[in-house]
Amino acid sequence: MILSSQDSHDGALHEKGGIDPPDSLSQSAADRLKSNRKKVPSVSQLVEGILAGDKTSLSQAITRVESKAKKHQKEAKDIIEACLPYANQSVRIGITGVPGVGKSTFIEAYGKLLTQSGYKVAVLAVDPSSSLSGGSILGDKTRMEELVKDPKAFIRPSASGDSLGGVARKTRETVILCEAAGYDYIIIETVGVGQSETAVHSMTDFFLLLKLAGAGDELQGIKRGIMEMADAIVINKADGENEKAAKQAKLEFNRALHLYPTKDSTWRPKTLTCSALEQQGIDTVQALISDYFSLTKENGYFQEKRNEQNKFWLLQTIESQLKRDFYDHPDIKKELERQLQLLSENKTTPFEAAEMLLRKGR
Ligand code: GDP
Secondary structure, eight states, rough: OOOOOHTTTHHHHHTTTSOOOOOTTOHHHHHHHHHHEEEEEEEEHHHHHHHHOHHHHHHHHHHHOOOOOOHHHHHHHHHHHGGGOOOOOOOEEEEEEEESSSSHHHHHHHHHHHTTTTTOEEEEOTTTHHHSSSTTTTSSSOOOOHHOOOEEEEEOOOOSSSHHHHHHHHHHHHHHHHHTTTSEEEEEEEEEEEEHHHHHHOSSEEEEEEEESSOOOOTTTTOOHHHHOSSSEEOOOSHHHGGGHHHHHHHHHHHTTTTSSSTOOOOOOOEEBBBBTTSSSSHHHHHHHHHHHHHHHSSHHHHHHHHHHHHHHHHHHHHHHHHHHHHHHHHHHHHHHHHHHHHHHSSOHHHHHHHHHHHHOO
């Protein structure tokens, strides 16, 4: 989990104020509790705060988005709806790479470059591992220590959830809130676990793959799908003794990228090197990202991709809702048990059983 000082100011404490104070509490403590309870902001107060760029309101609204409580979910829906007209104004950048490649160091350096240029930057993460393993691959240490303190930056750890779909959906909704709060750059970080890269790719405009120069065959162990998704590959830690190997890796990756067919965007992905630690080459990465946005905004691909992504998320949402409704239905649960039993006794086939269940579900 990315720890952020913002979270300590979050509304979570106030939100717990729904219990009556026990008799033993002193009057002043009871008054304090009561006034804390009053501090729970309303939907319209949160929306107002978000639109004014208030980080506490933004944090509190995201807590609603992430909450499982029905009441919060309803409030989250209302907040998102109110924010929607102010969304879509940012550029969204996905960043991926294995643990230790330097994601947080890079985002800190890149984020600072952006805020120094006057932009507001929000950093979100998609890390379903935090709910699966109880610990987060993105690290429980305090990350991006300087960026966290930057008034123009907002850092939020990955939402927890029991599925990647759930985490991804919450992140997507969080993007809307961040955009309404005036963030110009939304950076979404992920590690290459399972499908999380695909999920981040499907909610960002630009996808950056961070790599390390290894010994020799750079392309080994890199999934073809990820190469295809990448709009840029950045070889990090190009400093000290590593600089030469990084330059070599850059050549190899560039050569490999040329073998892929031209993208619909007409953009040709490129490989760069940088040292996030020494803050070298970050400006070149930013120049490349700017070139990408100039090209794709001019040729219409930027909007086209966002439309495609909206369609994808619409269908995805329907699909997951239908699936949930189906499996949660008591009749289906019972019938599924029965069919599984029949299957184990060789009295039906998986296809027949599926058809039977689907018929029941109609
Ligand atoms: P993450 O797990 O991908 O977020 O990686 P971190 O940003 O936490 O970095 C992992 C380690 O690599 C830390 O010890 C960093 O100081 C170090 N590191 C990150 N970027 C660089 C770099 O450009 N050069 C060098 N030499 N070390 C780096």
